[in-house]
Each structure stands twice: as C-alpha cells, then as structure tokens.
Amino acid sequence: xxxxxxxxxxxxxxxxxxxxxxxxxxxxxxxxxxxxxxxxxxxxxxxxxxxxxxxxxxxxxxxxxxxxxxxxxxxxxxxxxxxxxxxxxxxxxxxxxxxxxxxxxxxxxxxxxxxxxxxxxxxxxxxxxxxxxxxxxxxxxxxxxxxxxxxxxxxxxxxxxxxxxxxxxxxxxxxxxxxxxxxxxxxxxxxxxxxxxxxxxxxxxxxxxxxxxxxxxxxxxxxxxxxxxxxxxxxxxxxxxxxxxxxxxxxxxxxxxxxxxxxxxxxxxxxxxxxxxxxxxxxxxxxxxxxxxxxxxxxxxxxxxxxxxxxxxxxxxxxxxxxxxxxxxxxxxxxxxxxxxxxxxxxxxxxxxxxxxxxxxxxxxxxxxxxxxxxxxxxxxxxxxxxxxxxxxxxxxxxxxxxxxxxxxxxxxxxxxxxxxxxxxxxxxxxxxxxxxxxxxxxxxx
Numbered sequence: 001x002x003x004x005x006x007x008x009x010x011x012x013x014x015x016x017x018x019x020x021x022x023x024x025x026x027x028x029x030x031x032x033x034x035x036x037x038x039x040x041x042x043x044x045x046x047x048x049x050x051x052x053x054x055x056x057x058x059x060x061x062x063x064x065x066x067x068x069x070x071x072x073x074x075x076x077x078x079x080x081x082x083x084x085x086x087x088x089x090x091x092x093x094x095x096x097x098x099x100x101x102x103x104x105x106x107x108x109x110x111x112x113x114x115x116x117x118x119x120x121x122x123x124x125x126x127x128x129x130x131x132x133x134x135x136x137x138x139x140x141x142x143x144x145x146x147x148x149x150x151x152x153x154x155x156x157x158x159x160x161x162x163x164x165x166x167x168x169x170x171x172x173x174x175x176x177x178x179x180x181x182x183x184x185x186x187x188x189x190x191x192x193x194x195x196x197x198x199x200x201x202x203x204x205x206x207x208x209x210x211x212x213x214x215x216x217x218x219x220x221x222x223x224x225x226x227x228x229x230x231x232x233x234x235x236x237x238x239x240x241x242x243x244x245x246x247x248x249x250x251x252x253x254x255x256x257x258x259x260x261x262x263x264x265x266x267x268x269x270x271x272x273x274x275x276x277x278x279x280x281x282x283x284x285x286x287x288x289x290x291x292x293x294x295x296x297x298x299x300x301x302x303x304x305x306x307x308x309x310x311x312x313x314x315x316x317x318x319x320x321x322x323x324x325x326x327x328x329x330x331x332x333x334x335x336x337x338x339x340x341x342x343x344x345x346x347x348x349x350x351x352x353x354x355x356x357x358x359x360x361x362x363x364x365x366x367x368x369x370x371x372x373x374x375x376x377x378x379x380x381x382x383x384x385x386x387x388x389x390x391x392x393x394x395x396x397x398x399x400x401x402x403x404x405x406x407x408x409x410x411x412x413x414x415x416x417x418x419x420x421x422x423x424x425x426x427x428x429x430x431x432x433x434x435x436x437x438x439x440x441x442x443x444x445x446x
Contacts, residue, residue, distance in 0.1 A: 031067025032104065032127055034060065038072045039100035042357070049076060049357040074107035075100070077165065077190060077356040082106030084162035085150035089143050098136050101128055102143065109148050117148045156183065164190055169364050177400065184430040185398075193354040193435075195221045197231065198248075199240045200278045207231075215245040215434075238305030241274050244354065246435035249425040250394035251275035253441040256339045258283040263337040263384050265320055265377070268295040270302030272341055273313075277306045287333055289316040289323065320380050336386040344374045346395035346402050350429060350436020371401045378410050382419065388446040390422070394439040398428055403438035411442075419444050 038052045053069060060068070075082075082103050086094075094102065105124040109117055121144045128140050154163040161171040164186035174182040197210065197219050209224030221242075225231060234240040256262045256276045261284065267273050268290040277286060286306070288299055296317055303313040318327055325335045347367045348358045378393055385391050393410075395402050403426070410416040423441040427434065 031064040032071060034068035035071035035075065035104050036100045036131060039075045039103055040096045043096040043099055049073065071104050071107065073356055074111065075103040076360065078107045078110050079103050079165060080167060080359065081151065081154065081162050081165040085147060089146055089150060097132055098140065101140060105144055106147060106151060110151055121145060160186055166359055181430060188430040189352040191353050195242065196244055197221055197240050198243050201239055204239055215248065218245045241271055243271050244435040246427050246437040247271055249427060249437055250341065250343065250392050250439040251279060253423055253425055253439050254339050254341055254390065254392040256280050260338040261285050261334050263287060263340040265289055265341060265381050266343045266345060267341065269298040272343055273303060277311060282308055283310045286311065286313040287316060289318055289320065291319060292317040320377055323380065337384055338386055338389050340381055340385050340391040342378060342381040342391060342393050344377055344393060344395050346370050346397040347399060348396055350396045350398045354435060367399050367401055371406055374402055375406055375409060379415055382415055385444045387444055390441060390443045392439055392441050394437065396435060396437050398436040407440045
C-alpha cells in the first residue's frame, strides 16, 4: 500500500527578531517575564505562538514553563478584549513591550476575582522595572489601575466581539454563517482545549490518569500523568499519538484496507498516516508527500515507527501542484492509488480554541484565498486516483466556502465529473465537543 503526504503553509514566517533563548537565559527570569517576552515577540514579528514556545530554552522547565505558556496563550486568547478595553485608556499605540505587559496583565485580571486585582497590578508594575524604562513604568501603573473597570464594561450580547475576544470582521462573518449559533462558537473558542491521546491497541494497559471519552480509542490526558514515564513509552513505540478526536473523521471516511495503495497529501507530521496504517493492519504501501522543509524530519520519524516488511512507507518532498507521474516513476512508485487523502491547508477556523493565535493572523480575504488554493490542490490530487478508487478531501475549517461549496464547485468541473460524492462528515465544535473539521469522500467512477 502507498500513502502520499503533502503539506502547505498558508502564512509565511520571517527571520526571527531576537533570540528568545538569549532573552530568557537569566535564572532570575520568571514565567511571567517569559510570557511578556513571548507576547512582545509575537506582536513584533510574524512567528506563530507554537513556534515561539518551541524557542523557550531547554532549561526553562517545570512551573516556570507552565506559567509562561498559560500566561502567553491567555494573553493571546483574551487579547482582543484587552485591546478593546485599552482603546479608551491610550492616546496612541503602545510599544510592543509595553503592550505585551498590558495584554498579559489583562488576561490575569480577567481570570482572577476582583479582590486579587490590586496584587496582580502591583506585581506587573514591579516586574516591569526589569523590562521597561521609568517613564513607561509610571504609564503602566496608571493604565493598569483603570484596566479592570475597562475590561468589565463589555456585554456578551451587546459587544460579542470584545466580550469573547474575536476580531469584529470574524464575528460579523459568523453571525451571517451561523445566525443561531455564533455566540456558542465564540464561547467555545475561548475555552481551554483538552489534550487527547489516541491508543491504537485496545489490549495495551493504560496508565492511570487517562480519562475515557465518548470517542473510541481517544483518552483525555490529565495532570496525574507523567509525560516521561507514562506517555513517552507509548508514543515512542508507535502505539499512541497525541491528536484531537476530530482527526478521526477523514481516515474513517477513506477507510483504507490491508494491501491497498494510499496517497496521503498534506500529511506532515504524519498523524493521519498513523490512522491509515493501523486501519490497514500494517499491510500495504504508504507514500507521504510534503513540501521540502523542517516538517519532513518529523514526518520521517513518525513513519519510521510504522514501517515493516508488510508496510512500505515512502516520502516524496514536492509541491502537490508540481507533482507529476515522473516523480513517482523516479522512485519506482505507483502513479495511481486505491485511496488518496488530501488534508488541505485551510483557514483553521475550526481549531481556534486550540490555536488561539489564528484570531490574530486570519484576515477577511484569507478564507477565499484558501478556497482558491484548495480547489487547485483537489484538482491536482484527483489525477492520482485509480478508476474505481476514492479520495477524501478534508480541512480543519468550519467555513462552507472551504468545504461543501468547494466540493460542489469541484464536482461541476470537467475533471470533477469523473467523481461522485459518497459521504460527508462535519464537526461544528460547539456541537461535537472537539475541534471543527470537514471531510468529504469522493469516489471515481470506474
């Protein structure tokens, strides 16, 4: 069997501004200080939140790392509300370093009871002495004392964008798309995402601290678990994978069988390949195609745990839009496949709870631009489906533009007329209780 994986990045990443490791190298740096540094770096550049967290020094561990991550992600999760509150308190835009302190403090104030607000403000002013000049310290002191009242002014019904900390354009868009449910969606996005472990072998003894869920093989990870002692052994043996239950939808629709050839497009770091390899009982061929880059190493590491004498896994580093039959022939691989998985790059609007900085990066034009690329990718991927074979198109978006409307557009095209829509799986997170997603099973006519 063969699986092909290709990955695309929607947002580009510029060269780092300054080294996070260098900024946080002092032992006196607290988790709060680190969160401010990361927030400043996020405001000043175009690196994603997870990329900045990956830059934390290796010695930055334990409670310091946990506090940093919680405060940094909290500052971004509630940042639009903090910025809305600050509009009436600032006469001009604050410097990134000062704004970072205000956003981290804004999250702390929102998360705490009113009686704790003076302590939070005092702590922020004291720590700011290590980060900003004397004039800025006085400015912060004055603004922070007015911030609690400013944050409390917003009402969920009257000002949903500010209250639920989303950009105004996105709330207006969702109000049109989901007129009965958009407030539930906004509330969902503001929650703290659970971390799930999928265990592929039901006979494996499960460590204490895993909570069963409504989704077979998925377990919620609790603080009782040790990553080093409980989880890493399972992950390193290929018996488990950290993933959200929404990721089960697309592989379940494709339903690869033992001995089949599978083409998995946009699959790095390899999570869906894991699902498909286990569904095929480790027999067949998997070809993974992805853009050249640092994600290939992670993909190779994951596939290495799946390879066996019965399961052949290959990787092709290529842009799907430039992929040709000769690329496969050069590696003695099939040109057409029984099953093709296209996990397309998307707006990520279904996973904002898990990737809260999507709210900061996404622009109104991005949804339409994603759909344009997605349609090109689907046309390209469809070339590699055998007659009588099948393809699953999937996204982690909840936008009809990127899901059902795009499939309708494809089926009306010349190449799309060779296919028929057989099944669909949609996850709207406020209904399913996990990340949002769309998956569509198309079969090629024999």
